[in-house]
Amino acid sequence: PVALEFDGVTKRYGGTTAVDDLSLSVREGEFFTLVGPSGCGKTTTLRLIAGFERPTDGTLRFGGDDVTGVPPEDRDVGVVFQNYALFPHMTVGENVAYGLNFADPPNGLSSAERVRELLELVDLEGFEDREPENLSGGQKQRIAIARALAPGPEVLLLDEPMSALDAQLRERLRLQVKAIQRELGITTVYVTHDQEEALAISDRLAVMRAGAPEQVAPPRKIYRRP
Ligand code: ADP
Ligand code: ADP
Numbered sequence: 001p002v003a004l005e006f007d008g009v010t011k012r013y014g015g016t017t018a019v020d021d022l023s024l025s026v027r028e029g030e031f032f033t034l035v036g037p038s039g040c041g042k043t044t045t046l047r048l049i050a051g052f053e054r055p056t057d058g059t060l061r062f063g064g065d066d067v068t069g070v071p072p073e074d075r076d077v078g079v080v081f082q083n084y085a086l087f088p089h090m091t092v093g094e095n096v097a098y099g100l101n102f103a104d105p106p107n108g109l110s111s112a113e114r115v116r117e118l119l120e121l122v123d124l125e126g127f128e129d130r131e132p133e134n135l136s137g138g139q140k141q142r143i144a145i146a147r148a149l150a151p152g153p154e155v156l157l158l159d160e161p162m163s164a165l166d167a168q169l170r171e172r173l174r175l176q177v178k179a180i181q182r183e184l185g186i187t188t189v190y191v192t193h194d195q196e197e198a199l200a201i202s203d204r205l206a207v208m209r210a211g212a213p214e215q216v217a218p219p220r221k222i223y224r225r226p
Contacts, residue, residue: 020211078148093128099150
């Protein structure tokens with residue numbers, strides 16, 4: 001089944017076409033990556049899914065429903081942006097609980113139980129009372145992922161979550177992100193400019209160029225340009 005679908009979506013900023021007549025489906029439970037050089041429209045595509053941007057033209061559907069005019073807070077998505085800063089004046093537990101956004105936690109859990117479950121999921125059990133400033137970059141990003149997942153969204157959006165990390169930490173976080181995604185089976189759209197990373201982590205990827213995909217395929221079917 002299809003989780004989300006772009007149908008002829010265009011996004012223009014003045015004279016710049018950031019996303020150009022994009023048609024694309026992401027399947028339920030799929031790890032889908034948008035990869036390509038800076039400026040090819042990856043972040044804009046992610047922001048359209050989150051609802052932070054409205055298309056200039058075209059339709060966006062979630063599970064068959066038109067969400068083109070639906071505001072971000074009414075979309076069932078969790079978002080982790082590049083260098084998504086944790087709140088420095090809050091503990092780790094408070095940061096994750098903040099992701100609930102005053103909604104009731106899923107499955108009848110208390111807020112504290114939900115936070116504990118999420119910290120376990122991201123392999124940071126017992127970190128509730130820690131201060132964000134004392135954590136590594138990879139730990140911070142896993143907390144940001146826990147916060148995004150707190151309300152139990154259908155879709156997880158990740159924009160270059162590894163970009164601030166060195167190569168070794170990136171490799172580790174990549175495995176951790178993939179493990180979290182597998183465990184939850186959550187539909188995930190991931191943005192990166194790193195083709196190796198995209199090939200390693202994705203079920204399918206869209207190789208973007210100037211606002212539209214050049215190839216959409218599983219990693220083994222992607223042909224490399226010299
Ligand atoms: P990326 O790292 O994905 O290339 P950027 O750092 O270029 O993203 O952009 C970060 C944010 O700034 C994005 O949310 C994007 O919408 C916005 N942005 C990018 N280019 C421009 C621009 N020319 N004018 C205004 N905002 C922009
Ligand atoms: P990527 O994430 O692949 O780097 P973006 O989606 O950030 O690409 O940007 C695609 C194009 O749209 C770029 O030319 C960028 O400068 C432009 N753009 C993005 N956001 C804005 C914005 N808010 N205002 C003006 N131009 C923007």
